[in-house]
Amino acid sequence: MSGGPIDPAKTALVTIDLTNDFLHPEGAYGRAGQGTPELAALPLRVAPILPALRARGGLFASVQFTIEHVRGRPFLVSPHLHELRPFLAEGDFAPDSWGNKVVETLSPPDVEIEKVAYSAFYQTRMEHVMNALGIDTLVVAGIVTNGGVASTVRDAHMRGYRIILLTDGCGAFRTDVHDATLIALGSVSEQETCADFLARPELTA
Template identity: 60%
Template sequence: MSDLDPARTALLIVDLQNDFLDPAGAYGRAGQSSPEIAALPARVKPVADALRARGGWIVSTQFTLVPAKGGEPLISPHLRRLRPFLRKGDFQPGAWGHQLVEHLQPADLVVEKVAYSAFYQTRLEWLLRKAGVETLIVAGIVTNGGVASTLRDAHVRDLHTILLTDGCAAFSDHAHEATVTALSTISETATCAEMAARLA
């Protein structure tokens, strides 16, 4: 951490979107909420503010349901089984529900994602290379889904990663804790308070 260059560092915010977190969003309407997830924006914000002040990058990856004919979203079969409540307009590009929660805006770079990993069939790697980013501070949801998949894909691309252990969450405490333990074998870890203090 002592040689961390903030200008070459990005806070990668995975899927902290209105449709996931806001009571009026897709998951909120369906009663799919979690206090641990709801607490994330306030916890992550000091890290974002500290990194912005040091010239670093804020990158938001946003889960996306691409509208097809008639506006009906293209949904993978496994996701349709898990989340049958998803409907037309949810996670639609440009819509309010698709956006990064206001508490963490603005992001310097925004990447639409269609799968767990933010690197899968996206321009994320290209953007990070062009921006000169070498280190990713990773936060968001869910720990055992988008966060884990994205962090592992960053690792195989030789990007240095720091997982914010209390800056990500899952719908199960057990899943969160087990995933943090597993990821700590390939990534540095820090709490949000520790990371904000080090950046300051």
Template identity: 55%
Template sequence: MSGTAIPIERTALLVCDLQNDFIHPEGAYGRAGQTAPEILALPERVKPLADRLRSRGGWVISTNFTLVPGRGGEPMISPHLKTLRPFLAKGDFRPGSWGHRTVDALQPVDVEVEKVAYSAFYMSRLEWVLRKCGVERLLVCGIVTNGGVASTVRDAHVREFDTILLEDGCAAFSREVHEVSVAALRPVCRVATVAAMLEEEAPP
């Protein structure tokens, strides 16, 4: 329990960017061939923990990367991202679209929060949602470990949420990058496996 007695009803599985446009073969990244086996395996790996939290009164909250439509529906893409992912196009990660939605394996989520940058806390309503739900502890999973996950974990720490990184519930586009990123987060939060948290959150 990360050294504290925070009850499960004040615990949330925070799902970072496990969306159709990232994961599904017909999504934006899948169509462009931009994926990795470790990333594709995540939804089914974390599903048992999502189901456990739901069954015991905890929360499943997803943060969904968003490309805000501008004039003519053209997405507002930062220069950095446009250079990194030139295949992103009109309609990708559009709010309310199938691609923007959390993958089916992790549905139903309790709340979906749009995010526009690496950190899910940046200029979003995430902190407001967590406080309204009474959440004090976050079990963080998703993609990518060195990007959205790391930034969100650090911002959660600053906001004094009891934060646990699910080491095997996250992935990057390479195993080495993932491992380096996890090592860098160990001074910031507890690092645990999905299996360990399933055991901790087992019914009494």
């Protein structure tokens, strides 16, 4: 699927979970040996889009998986996630913590959206913020392709947004899973590399 020109002023770069706890060696996943060089390389690939889009009125929204911490109680991690990621500890992905911030390469975002599940739209203020700012096009990058990225893309499609998925701006823990997910999302998103998106006439003229 492909479309025509975008209006940069109505476009948001949306990154899913490109945060310290996921990508930095000292973050939750890094300390547990769960990071990969391929995922760690994503922010550098996405970063050049930020100044080009901002210069033409667009914005950058960082969506950040968050584990709620309640004083005097265990942190609120779902049983499903706890089983998958038993290394998660008190303080990981806590609201407003260093670990839960977008990586330095992409910092600071124009707006931060905390999410508690896969999708950027599930029980968040994402739709309110995008609509209030007149955003109709989402350029999506992040991790993992088959998780938070796919869920966000499908939810955005259901809400009528135009979606451009950056094929080399997102990644998964397995290349075959990443590739298969791109194929599956082809019916609900346009797909471009970071370089191709950056070369659009709307961003270079």
